[in-house]
Amino acid sequence: MVTGASSGIGQVIAIECAKMGANIIATGRNEERLNETLNQLEGSGHQMIIADMSVQEDINALVEQCPVLDGLVHNAGTAVGKPASYVKLEDLQYVYQTNVYGVALLTKGLLRKKKMAKGSSIVFNSSISTYISAAGWSVYASSKAAINAYMRTCALELGTKGIRCNSVVPGMVETDIINSLFFTDEGNQSSMDQYPLGRYGKPADIAYGIIYLLSDASTWVTGTELVIDGGRMLK
Amino acid sequence: MELTKFIENFAGEFDHTDASVFTADTVYHNLDEWSSLIAMCIASMVEDEYDVVLKGDDIRNARTIGDLFNTVKAKM
Numbered sequence: 001m002v003t004g005a006s007s008g009i010g011q012v013i014a015i016e017c018a019k020m021g022a023n024i025i026a027t028g029r030n031e032e033r034l035n036e037t038l039n040q041l042e043g044s045g046h047q048m049i050i051a052d053m054s055v056q057e058d059i060n061a062l063v064e065q066c067p068v069l070d071g072l073v074h075n076a077g078t079a080v081g082k083p084a085s086y087v088k089l090e091d092l093q094y095v096y097q098t099n100v101y102g103v104a105l106l107t108k109g110l111l112r113k114k115k116m117a118k119g120s121s122i123v124f125n126s127s128i129s130t131y132i133s134a135a136g137w138s139v140y141a142s143s144k145a146a147i148n149a150y151m152r153t154c155a156l157e158l159g160t161k162g163i164r165c166n167s168v169v170p171g172m173v174e175t176d177i178i179n180s181l182f183f184t185d186e187g188n189q190s191s192m193d194q195y196p197l198g199r200y201g202k203p204a205d206i207a208y209g210i211i212y213l214l215s216d217a218s219t220w221v222t223g224t225e226l227v228i229d230g231g232r233m234l235k
Numbered sequence: 236m237e238l239t240k241f242i243e244n245f246a247g248e249f250d251h252t253d254a255s256v257f258t259a260d261t262v263y264h265n266l267d268e269w270s271s272l273i274a275m276c277i278a279s280m281v282e283d284e285y286d287v288v289l290k291g292d293d294i295r296n297a298r299t300i301g302d303l304f305n306t307v308k309a310k311m
């Protein structure tokens with residue numbers, strides 16, 4: 001299952017996992033774009049389920065409808081960019097509901113209904129913003145830091161069931177989210193200069209790391225954060 | 236929505252630029268203190284005060300404070 005499979009990184013995760021032979025449950029809110037994802041998946045046995053991660057009933061329905069899973073990617077996420085002095089309760093609720101509460105409630109639902117198979121893997125999509133601060137991203141960065149801490153606790157609790165939990169920590173990846181990020185051209189260029197490999201990431205750069213964490217190549221890996229950032233953390 | 240008040244709100248986001256510098260014709264991209272953080276503060280101020288959500292492009296494309304005032308007005 002890939003959440004946020006209707007766009008950006010999530011769409012490519014679904015496509016690349018299908019190439020590796022996975023049966024995909026693609027979920028998201030936008031039916032049209034989810035269909036586009038589904039149409040690009042190799043092989044058969046894939047399905048899409050529309051669900052809003054900020055709505056408990058949708059999460060319940062998603063859990064009900066899905067089969068037992070070998071892998072889950074918590075990828076759906078959203079952001080608000082504004083300075084701390086302007087952050088409102090609504091901003092916190094908007095971001096946390098999807099990025100944190102949705103993740104915790106979907107995990108809980110799947111575990112309670114025994115929908116995570118023994119030996120399965122859960123991957124969380126965090127962000128480098130938890131380590132490298134950028135002005136204006138307090139709400140987003142703190143939501144992603146919460147996810148890493150949540151992931152580690154789950155890894156500890158679920159070890160005995162053989163369920164592994166890990167995060168990927170991506171640097172800047174070229175998707176719709178970042179098109180809304182920059183308010184000045186200089187901001188965009190000076191940010192790219194910070195990447196030793198000279199470019200922002202592509203969705204596939206992140207998808208391959210996630211595939212590693214989902215696959216049996218990582219059966220002894222749990223509770224870790226895999227940084228995929230073109231070297232940004234070196235600066 | 237009033238231009239003078241808008242200019243005053245705009246100027247309020249700067250810490251080191253004298254208030255007298257800000258007029259409708261000020262090309263804000265050229266101000267020494269202009270930065271991506273101030274741009275973000277202006278967008279947040281506009282959302283708070285005028286209930287208008289500005290995109291990165293709106294702030295990049297407007298040249299003067301007067302232009303930005305017109306952008307905001309058009310979105311109200």
Ligand SMILES: NC(=O)c1ccc[n+]([C@@H]2O[C@H](COP(=O)([O-])OP(=O)(O)OC[C@H]3O[C@@H](n4cnc5c(N)ncnc54)[C@H](OP(=O)(O)O)[C@@H]3O)[C@@H](O)[C@H]2O)c1
Pocket residue numbers: 003004005006007008009010027028029030031033051052053054075076077078098125126127128169170171172173174175176177178
């Ligand atoms: N791009 C980057 O630079 C970057 C860096 C680090 C981490 N990340 C993380 O990577 C993940 C994917 O982001 P992206 O860059 O691919 O952005 P994106 O293209 O905007 O995709 C976001 C996805 O999340 C889904 N989503 C958002 N809110 C949702 C909700 N309430 N319920 C269900 N689905 C929801 C969207 O689904 P619908 O469109 O169907 O609503 C969409 O499929 C996010 O968690 C993001 O924080 C991105």
